[in-house]
Amino acid sequence: MRVKLYHFPLSTPSRGALLAARAVGAPIEVEIIDLFKGEQLKENFLKINPQHCVPTLDDNGFILWESRAIACYLADRYGENDHLYPKDLKKRALVNQRLYFDSSSLLVKLRAVTHPVLFQGKTTFDHASKADLDTTLDFLEKFLNNSTWVAGDNYTIADTSIYATVSSIIALGWDMSMFPNIKRWLTECTSLPGHAENEDGAKAYGEAVRKNLSHQ
């Protein structure tokens, strides 16, 4: 059996897919694609994924990219039960809602803060983008008002995905004092399989951003 995950540890969505794979216990082998060296643009990788992004999964020739699609696939294909991605229609819909929130809100707001610093020569975070990210974190804070995990009483692939994003935010040195529920959930997340591996990648991501800042 050959299940390969093309991965770059600094990439937030890539870490989200890897955390899902670890939680599922999928038999994956990890191959690093170093985005800082432009390895995603090499011919061999472009043949696999013309969109040249990580994470990308190769499950015995079945190629899939988009981190959350990978997480859903791995949970359905290799999960011992449906705890990580429930079969129950409404429970699954809630997990999907959280996954889309991560993809289309939280990560988008994070990138609006960091991309100008990582790729456009800015040396400070934009104030409006920072406020936008805080507003979006506050939505997550509310999701966690009455539940231990982001979509219920046990962790799911919504937690692994969102945790990858929030760990990147934390690695920037973000002020989380307004978000006690998220802080409590982050403590729970230390029990996720692959937690330490994720932390290493998040820390490297945070350092890559912070070294471009004029202060902090």
Ligand SMILES: N[C@@H](CCC(=O)N[C@@H](CS)C(=O)NCC(=O)O)C(=O)O
């Ligand atoms: N929505 C995608 C985002 C993937 C993505 O943007 N990956 C970035 C790294 S964070 C990448 O591979 N960039 C290299 C490139 O596009 O050439 C997902 O969740 O997988």
